[in-house]
Amino acid sequence: xxxxxxxxxxxxxxxxxxxxxxxxxxxxxxxxxxxxxxxxxxxxxxxxxxxxxxxxxxxxxxxxxxxxxxxxxxxxxxxxxxxxxxxxxxxxxxxxxxxxxxxxxxxxxxxxxxxxxxxxxxxxxxxxxxxxxxxxxxxxxxxxxxxxxxxxxxxxxxxxxxxxxxxxxxxxxxxxxxxxxxxxxxxxxxxxxxxxxxxxxxxxxxxxxxxxxxxxxxxxxxxxxxxxxxxxxxxxxxxxxxxxxxxxxxxx
Numbered sequence: 104x105x106x107x108x109x110x111x112x113x114x115x116x117x118x119x120x121x122x123x124x125x126x127x128x129x130x131x132x133x134x135x136x137x138x139x140x141x142x143x144x145x146x147x148x149x150x151x152x153x154x155x156x157x158x159x160x161x162x163x164x165x166x167x168x169x170x171x172x173x174x175x176x177x178x179x180x181x182x183x184x185x186x187x188x189x190x191x192x193x194x195x196x197x198x199x200x201x202x203x204x205x206x207x208x209x210x211x212x213x214x215x216x217x218x219x220x221x222x223x224x225x226x227x228x229x230x231x232x233x234x235x236x237x238x239x240x241x242x243x244x245x246x247x248x249x250x251x252x253x254x255x256x257x258x259x260x261x262x263x264x265x266x267x268x269x270x271x272x273x274x275x276x277x278x279x280x281x282x283x284x285x286x287x288x289x290x291x292x293x294x295x296x297x298x299x300x301x302x303x304x305x306x307x308x309x310x311x312x313x314x315x316x317x318x319x320x321x322x323x324x325x326x327x328x329x330x331x332x333x334x335x336x337x338x339x340x341x342x343x344x345x346x347x348x349x350x351x352x353x354x355x
Contacts, residue, residue, distance in 0.1 A: 114144075
């Protein structure tokens with residue numbers, strides 16, 4: 104039986120890295136992107152290989168749609184060279200950046216950067232990768248708990264994530280003819296280096312999040328990595344067009 108293959112954007116750190124490793128544990132091979140730290144990315148390749156799966160790291164800035172045709176060609180080349188295949192099974196649109204800025208002072212440049220990375224990027228990258236996604240495959244987009252509950256300073260970020268939630272439903276409807284499932288995972292506050300490690304490193308923020316979370320703690324990367332692996336698994340084969348929140352019950 105041939106291995107499943109996942110393509111993950113932003114797989115060299117944070118939740119993308121954790122998702123890659125959880126998939127590798129289940130025997131899924133991974134092609135993932137990195138933007139600026141090649142050494143970090145190659146270390147993740149070694150971690151994936153240590154788990155018995157194959158890993159490939161490719162450079163990509165998801166905010167630069169002009170780079171997508173070259174990236175798609177490179178994915179094609181790697182699929183043929185390493186797996187003797189022309190299609191992959193899973194796409195995780197994970198790459199992202201943070202912005203903490205009140206609505207009143209958010210600039211046009213800040214909003215454009217968010218749209219490029221969190222909406223325009225996943226929109227057109229997924230579109231261009233469609234011919235390489237196997238029929239019966241699965242696309243998983245990434246949103247945020249912030250689309251359900253409101254925290255001051257996160258309006259622009261949450262709004263573009265909200266756009267991805269709407270797009271996910273349309274993708275699920277339109278790609279169903281090929282048996283492709285599309286869902287969106289909404290993490291709560293997770294202790295990673297995302298947004299300069301605010302959740303992980305600031306004791307006050309950490310304590311506040313724990314106090315408003317039903318399960319009484321902040322999320323850990325493993326919590327999201329396991330959810331990613333679960334949603335890509337055959338056990339989730341009847342789930343599509345859904346927003347799945349993994350937040351430990353924040354602000355219930």
